[in-house]
Amino acid sequence: MTNTLNMSTKSATKPTLAIIDSDGLLFYAGWSLRENLTKFAAMAVKEKVDQIIRAILKSVKADYYIGFYGVKSANTFRHSFATIQPYKGNRRSEEWQEYFKPIVKEHFGTKWGFYGMNRLEADDAVIIAYHQYKDDYNVIMVGEDKDMLQLGEFRQYNPRDNKFRNIEHEEGRKFFWAQNVMGDNSDGIRGIEGQGKKSKLIDRINDLDPFTEEEAFRIVRDGYIAKYGEDYLYNMIENYVLLTMINKPSFDYPENAVLTPVEKPKSSILKRLNI
Numbered sequence: 001m002t003n004t005l006n007m008s009t010k011s012a013t014k015p016t017l018a019i020i021d022s023d024g025l026l027f028y029a030g031w032s033l034r035e036n037l038t039k040f041a042a043m044a045v046k047e048k049v050d051q052i053i054r055a056i057l058k059s060v061k062a063d064y065y066i067g068f069y070g071v072k073s074a075n076t077f078r079h080s081f082a083t084i085q086p087y088k089g090n091r092r093s094e095e096w097q098e099y100f101k102p103i104v105k106e107h108f109g110t111k112w113g114f115y116g117m118n119r120l121e122a123d124d125a126v127i128i129a130y131h132q133y134k135d136d137y138n139v140i141m142v143g144e145d146k147d148m149l150q151l152g153e154f155r156q157y158n159p160r161d162n163k164f165r166n167i168e169h170e171e172g173r174k175f176f177w178a179q180n181v182m183g184d185n186s187d188g189i190r191g192i193e194g195q196g197k198k199s200k201l202i203d204r205i206n207d208l209d210p211f212t213e214e215e216a217f218r219i220v221r222d223g224y225i226a227k228y229g230e231d232y233l234y235n236m237i238e239n240y241v242l243l244t245m246i247n248k249p250s251f252d253y254p255e256n257a258v259l260t261p262v263e264k265p266k267s268s269i270l271k272r273l274n275i
Helices: 022-033 039-059 077-081 095-112 122-133 146-151 169-182 200-206 213-243 268-272
Strands: 016-021 064-070 115-117 138-142 154-158 163-167
Touching: 016 022, 016 039, 016 122, 022 039, 022 064, 022 095, 022 122, 039 095, 064 095, 064 122, 077 213, 095 115, 115 122, 122 138, 122 146, 146 154, 146 163, 146 169, 163 169, 169 200, 169 213, 200 213
Parallel strands: 016 064, 016 138, 064 115, 138 154
Antiparallel strands: 154 163
């Protein structure tokens, strides 16, 4: 793994676009100040956010960026759709998160022009943007959300460890179908009850050679039938919808979203001064 960009000659001719899932940035910026819930600490967190975003844009050598954040944590269409168990019902924010969240999210919008999502999650909007811009830009997906993997083939930059990763198509799609088996405990998605990461169904998916979506679907469907019998379709559809990221503009994606140009240092002196 390397933290330098290696692009083909073809992609190098395209401008580089950073698509930023900003929901994780609050944790990077606010953790060290979690025991200091004051206005001064909030100012420091916003400055830390600015430093992180500048570092991201510099690391990926971005010409343009577009960013997204979730406005409300319990108001998405998935919260409305989930009936088996509450979507993200096991997540509990700590006091410091609740204190800094509204301050940081407003800062994302006012300072950086990021777009706030209400009924979509930030990673939905990130994936929609990827499909919109991938043909005309050298797209770098910024974030560490595992749900990005289901895209298939893409280039990811993880700001936590300052590293790039090339995601292969087959790797990403196998992960998605494996999630339909094991669910996602962090989001309260059950999957096939009793099936975890060591499931034989997941082994069968990973062993597919060649891999096809049709065969992966059949393996997962057979697992649901074995567990739920005639109720398999209800369980399978709900889990599939909750796990699937939206990839086309929809009810909450901004109609007139625009890319923001990244200002480049005008001289080596300014660059050394980090201006």
